[in-house]
Amino acid sequence: MERFNLAFFRGAWRITAPYWKSEERWSAYGLPAVVVGLSLGLVYINVLITEWYNGFYDALQHYNETAFWADMLRFSWLAGLYIAGYVYQLYLGEMLQIRWRRWMTHHYLKDWLSDRAYYRMQLLSDGTDNPDQRIADDISAFIRGILKLGLGLLSSVVTIASFITMLWILSNRLTIPIDGQKWEIPGYLVWAALIYSVAGTWIMLKLGRPLIGLSFNQQRFDADFRFNLVRVRENTESIALYGGEDQEHKGLGERFASIFRNYWAIMRRQKIINWFSAGYGQAAIIFPFLVAAPSFFAKQIQLGLVMQISSAFQQVQGGLSYIVTIYPDLAAWHAVVDRLTGFSEHMAEVRGVATDINAIxxxxxxxxxxxxxxxxxxxxxxxxxxxxxxxxxxxxxxxxxxxxxxxxxxxxxxxxxxxxxxxxxxxxxxxxxxxxxxxxxxxxxxxxxxxxxxxxxxxxxxxxxxxxxxxxxxxxxxxxxxxxxxxxxxxxxxxxxxxxxxxxxxxxxxxxxxxxxxxxxxxxxxxxxxxxxxxxxxxxxxxxxxxxxxxxxxxxxxxxxxxxxxxxxxxxxx
The missing domain is CATH 3.40.50.300 (P-loop containing nucleotide triphosphate hydrolases)
Structure with missing residues (x-):
């Protein structure tokens, strides 16, 4: 599974849903509600800070010391509120993460150990590689990923909704000089941000798709290498008596070679993505200044408005480009969902197969x-x-x-x-x-x-x-x-x-x-x-x-x- 299709989202939902229906459902709903509320509050503070840019930079442009100190005071309490909200958003998010991980770990352990599924997975099929990694690592990575990606997506949507009106209004105060004439395009900064972000997202999806499979394999190769190291540790006496050190070194070297080759492929793909992502981000910084520069140098707008336009454009463009900035994490999370889905399906499969073939x-x-x-x-x-x-x-x-x-x-x-x-x-x-x-x-x-x-x-x-x-x-x-x-x-x-x-x-x-x-x-x-x-x-x-x-x-x-x-x-x- 290397696409974000319906089957993928169904698998992610099957992993997620049990916690929200469990005996911990009140904290499962309550903690995210508070975290979401804090996220919305942070977006609102960003709106106020963006509006603050206008007055602050105008004060600098006009050497208005009184306005400068008044704006500094206003920024201080805005920054204080933002810091407090940010700290508690992270703290409560981590609280949700560890509580969710505790419940989910017990849930998977119970499923794995009940009906001797752990034994049947080894006996009846090729099995899921490294079930220990699924429970010890992938559960944590799944929860960490869904909280980071989910809150990031929510924040992006709310940011777009909050800033798009501001950017539309600011766009109407600018004109585009073409062939000596001044053209007005309603909300053209909004359209520019939309076109820029859609194009960037499409390119990133194309460039980043191979990362999903590579991330899946990297986790598997790492787990295989770790498993074989543990086998050496657990069988030290037998290996020592056989004198099997060279053979073990060869086997471990071959498994690490798989890690090396796959990681090298990730590096090459990540380099391509980084070239695009860095260029994409830098162009987004300069674009609103290029658009506002003619009006600024024509003395139609002041520095404060230029900075407000820049901030609003970057907020909207950043929200619309969420996939571009988060894609490596999204690809890694996709691989985690695939592994956990496969693990659950294997457990259900071996139970079904055992029931079908067990005529005793x-x-x-x-x-x-x-x-x-x-x-x-x-x-x-x-x-x-x-x-x-x-x-x-x-x-x-x-x-x-x-x-x-x-x-x-x-x-x-x-x-x-x-x-x-x-x-x-x-x-x-x-x-x-x-x-x-x-x-x-x-x-x-x-x-x-x-x-x-x-x-x-x-x-x-x-x-x-x-x-x-x-x-x-x-x-x-x-x-x-x-x-x-x-x-x-x-x-x-x-x-x-x-x-x-x-x-x-x-x-x-x-x-x-x-x-x-x-x-x-x-x-x-x-x-x-x-x-x-x-x-x-x-x-x-x-x-x-x-x-x-x-x-x-x-x-x-x-x-x-x-x-x-x-x-x-x-x-x-x-």
Whole structure:
């Protein structure tokens, strides 16, 4: 989308409208009303200052000291009012901006995180590039842009309406000498400003259109570069062990090269725009003086009127040329609207696609039951065919099979996040279940926050946390409970898996699903944790994925997947 067409404005309205209908609608209407009122007041003060020019410069021309000081006093209180209005216009505008951003950020976060849209966007499509940038940067840029552009447009319209009558009247006091004759064209300064501005706007739209796509790409390239820098930071140990510094440097260099090339294209286009914009602005300054000069030197008008004509012309011409002066910002805002619109559409799309393709009926009950469940990958390759089984509360089941046979995919289906399949799954409610992936997720925050993620109670005592850490073999971490550190980097994968078992002890789920949750531990440590689990939570149901035969000792039954869709349920020791 590179044009300001109906589809663009519909997209901008879909982004804007929810805030005005939200629980904050009173401030959403009230603050803009005050800001608009102040903007109108500033325009009115500009009208008074333009009228002031006439008397002030006439006083200078006639060496009238009394009138000079009187006009200086009048300007002082006009300037004081203008400064106060300007300061509070900016202050209240910033207040509106941060309140709107707060609401809009929560709105987009809720939309992105609900129904696991964040997961499905990665799973079901190429997805929106860098959703983090959409929420962290583009929302702020959208609000900042709409306030700046909207208030600027309003101010321009009001300025035109306020000054055009003045300029029309002033035009009638001037004559144009042509071939020795004096011609009077009613309101010709108004027509000159209109023609000048329309021509300038048309040229600017033609020159500036490529900036929309370039601005869109610049944000995307910047975000891609930043994302890959974060990946290096998050995988420092793996990169160091592989000795992959040269490859990472090459990859980052290629991504920055995209930034460089695109920015160079922006520079070249901006140079063309700046040539035109600067020339356009300078010509607008001198034009009213050229028009008024013959009458001034013929002593038909005085200096004050010349200055008033100049000020009025520049106000009208500036209002009519708003697009010319603001176009780079407008192009950048267009790109922001495109990105946010695409982000919202992607979230809606993946929900719709997931609904269309997800033939697995999900129900909730205090049991685990699968009826004729079949799973496949996005390209249609089958993983599991017509699986039917029941797992009663308190039972233990081990999922085994070769790599790629669908063990982890079955865990995802039990969690309700895998959409490719058919059949019926009856599963316990989420608040009584805990899923442990092979690599535990450690959120940002203190070690206490890490342990209590995601369902823990914030009022859990230090003694309880201390006991859990001791039980899983991490007593050395007890003094660091309230310290914020990069825990994924500090703790080994085995220690992170012990943290996951500590979460089980703290949260006491009735249903526990573990996807190779002890893969980084030796068999002795693995056995200790499973024994601890059965001792502390003897009535909890455990479904594990694993490859080691030693795990059979801690499970009653085994679901063996063959890798071609076939399966069998056998005793764990068989």
């Amino acid at each position: 009926a999900q129900e909730t009950a205090d049991k685990l039951q699968l009826q004729s469940v079949s799973l496949h990958v996005p390209d249609g390759r089958p993983l599991l065919s017509d699986l039917s089984l029941s797992v009663e509360p308190g039972e233990t089941m081990l999922l085994t099979g070769p790599s790629g046979s669908g063990k982890s995919t079955l865990i995802r289906a039990l969690a309700g996040i895998w959409p490719f399949g058919s059949g019926r799954i009856v599963a316990p409610p989420k608040n009584s279940s805990l899923f442990l992936p092979q690599k535990p997720y450690l959120p940002l925050g203190t070690l206490r926050d890490v342990l209590l993620y995601p369902h823990g109670q914030s009022d859990t005592t230090n003694d309880t946390l201390t006991e859990a850490l001791t039980a899983v073999g991490l007593p050395r971490l007890i003094p660091q409970l309230d310290e914020q550190k990069p825990w994924p980097l500090i703790l080994s994968l085995g220690e992170q898996q012990r943290i996951a078992f500590a979460r089980i002890l703290l949260q006491k789920p009735q249903w526990i699903y573990m996807d190779e949750a002890t893969s980084a531990l030796d068999e002795a440590a693995e056995g200790e944790l499973y024994t601890l689990l059965r001792h502390r939570l003897p009535n909890s149901t455990v479904v594990s994925v694993g490859h080691r035969s030693a795990l059979n000792a801690y499970h009653k039954t085994r679901l063996q997947l063959t890798g071609n869709g076939a399966w069998q349920v056998i005793p764990a020791g068989a």
